[in-house]
Amino acid sequence: MGHSLRTKDLSKIGYTNDKARSLAINIFNKHFKYHTKSEQLETLSSLRERPEDFLEDDVLGKLAEVLTGKTKEIQFKVHSLMEEPAPLKMYGGKEIEAIAKRQIELASLLPVSVAAALMPDAHMGYGLPIGGVLATKNAVIPYAVGMDIGCRMSLSIINASDTYLKRYSFQIKEAIKKCTHFGMEGGLDFRQEHEVLDDPLFRAMPLLKQLHGKAVRQLGSSGSGNHFVEFGEIELFDNNTLGLVAGKYSAILSHSGSRGLGANIAKHYTNIAMNTCKLPRQAQQLAWLDMDSEAGQEYWNCMNLAGDYAKACHDQIHSNLVKELGLEVLFKVENHHNFAWKDQWNNNDVIIHRKGATPAHKGELGIIPGSMTAPAYLVRGLGSGSSIFSASHGAGRAMSRQSAKDNMTVSAMKKVLSAAGVSLIGGSVEENPTAYKDIEKVMTAQKELVDIEGKFKPMIVRMNKE
Template identity: 50%
Template sequence: MGNKLSGKDLVKLGFPKNNSINVALGQINRYRRDVRKEVILNEAKEVLRQPEKFVSNQTWAKVAEGLMKPEEIRIRQLMHSPAPFAIFGGNEIDAQAKNQLYDALKLPIAVAGALMPDAHTGYGLPIGGVLATENAVIPYGVGVDIGCRMSLSVFDLPASYLKGKDHQLQNILKEHTKFGMKETHAVKVDHEIFTRSVFGEIPLLRSLLGKAYQQLGTSGGGNHFVEFGIVTLNAARPEWELSAGDYLAVLSHSGSRGLGANIAKYYTDLAAKECRLPKAVQHLAWLDLDSQPGQEYWLAMNLAGDYAQACHDDIHRRISKALGHRIAFNIGNHHNFAWKEMVDGHERIVHRKGATPAAKDELGIIPGSMTAPGYIVSGKGNALSLNSASHGAGRLLSRAKCKATFTPSEVKKTLSEHGVTLIGGNVDEAPMAYKNIKTVMALQAELVDVLGVFIPKIVRMDK
């Protein structure tokens, strides 16, 4: 007998071959994952024999109700026409990404949507998609990398500080940043986030606490990076303590690491079991926020978002310490998350999957590529975009297409022409894989104002 309970085990006991098995497995995994298999099987036999005795049991209540009042598995029907939406830069967006938004807008929980000019095809919502829903959260509408965010730290050091210090700055990135699945910092640090009660209240989070502690201050693979560059501030702002001009800066892009990935997988699977949808939109299964799973996901998602910020803060703290100079100011924002916001006078759940929050006067960072500028922006609060803007330039070519199209020497030549040094990185993140960021910014002039520009110079990515 294996240690992990399966649907076949429950069928052998006599459970009907319907949704009660999926519900049972979900409840057991949520509340009793550390209990021995034989104990669970004995409980399951009792639930089958006398389900009425378990209607108030935390683990078995839903299963007992299903056994007492069996129901057909119901496929949720889509609306005939989509909820209201707006598309920005439609000529730059592929048809498949648009169709993904249209499908999402037909969900019965959908209220409004928008597509940003950097949009491209994703899973569930397109990357660059924004969706407002009524009292429901879609795990895949947030994405696998919960709380993936940008963070920009500007130092009170002139841009000329870079001259003659290439090797020193490269060594700082090599020694004080960690990437991918295996690298962690030798010297770990504590953080208040690890003392939060939610780690003990939700069994899944309890099991992920050790991983979160190990990975604090590290970055993921793929398109995640930490880079030195030059920021040009267009004007002075009192809170920045700097006048207009050119300064040394550090920009990072990463998310909530293994903590967020495991939360996303668990609650996406749970939503798929509890919210059956037509095949074309099955990745858009949702959790009702009035339900216990929905409340759990909301707490876990917000924890993952705060953890992502804590990772960036630790990265920038380590770099600042290695430089021996304090950070003058920092700007950061999530672009894979869900927020409770007002839409047309009602509180809604606004999902941004690869989109930057851009409420009136809200600051954010929109990066380009390794050889293209990034932008410090201030939101204009455009209601049609659901107070959103692009999260970057957006991909033109998939990772597989990049590998088939470009060679490492071509990438190296392009970087050299732009005066950029790359540590790590792969062909699938070639600068040529991305849309023209200047075109994207022009297409969202009604969404954000540009306050400054960041030019990458030394880039560190996963190997």
């Protein structure tokens, strides 16, 4: 916990204006309480030296206005929706709720939209539905990427037979408690190091500078909600493209994103997008940033850094576990499913947003999980143009978190887990298996999008207890 700032601390670094000092103390004691005093003073010094750089900052903008004597100018453009939608393809539509369909239909009417698709695991989200894919022309939509930028899957196939999990279940459970961390705050008990923390963007951008301390603390952690780290058995099928002999192996599977770093980037640039790109009320959450604008370029750079950070978190989790248990990784497969990429579609340069969707270009490997008792599938993309080279990112929720709590007791969930042969560490009834769609139906609905190369069965599951 950082120390509370005092007026004399601010005076020492050149803050002489009473209003600025009072505002700084209020802001920093509220928003920077987990930073050390030296981190707080370093940010305040940067702000005093270059207040104009902070005018757009959600938290520090008001203080920057006092120091510069000017308010931030917001220039916005008003846009109408198109009468004709961009091409839109839905998969497994019978199982998808009407509101998710309406959301993707609305997205297809944006003047920047080139093509849209809805995956069979889709359900309602903010802006773009979860399971929504949208290709745009020279525009990036923060809410079409999502709040958890770079949320992703990572699978390590390890040099242990499928019987390893039963023989060493106690050691695995101890390692999974020691080498992972779940929950909104905090991190691992031992120091984590990764080159992503040295990225020069952390020093170059005020927003990222103030998030660096949190990124250091949260490296290698998983967060909450539907994020997990699992040990299980994977069966690789004949003719898999991994170069491994068909058969059963032990494996580690993880699902999480960019933690507080990505969430803060998403919030900051969503606000800028909504303030500068005015759309009809029902579509306002789909506000975009022009890729040629300063804010568009900043978001793009921050989004990519958040994606690298999410990958680093998974890398730490897997390497910590492998080291702790004395294992060796034979093959690793990983993919983002909340991200945007520069790509080509129908010979046009586009930005492809996948919010809860797995990239599935021809030959591209990915992982599509089910639930804590249902299998995850190792897949290879078939490069379907009508799905904008995408597939589902999981089974998809069949119930809201509240409904899941209302429809399942803890003791009933224990019976379901026991019947499936799954040991759960943490976890909540909000994530119980019945809260999700049938992964087999979802996979059937996307046969033309991916081929299945392997099937992962969860056995030891670690999640956040809420």
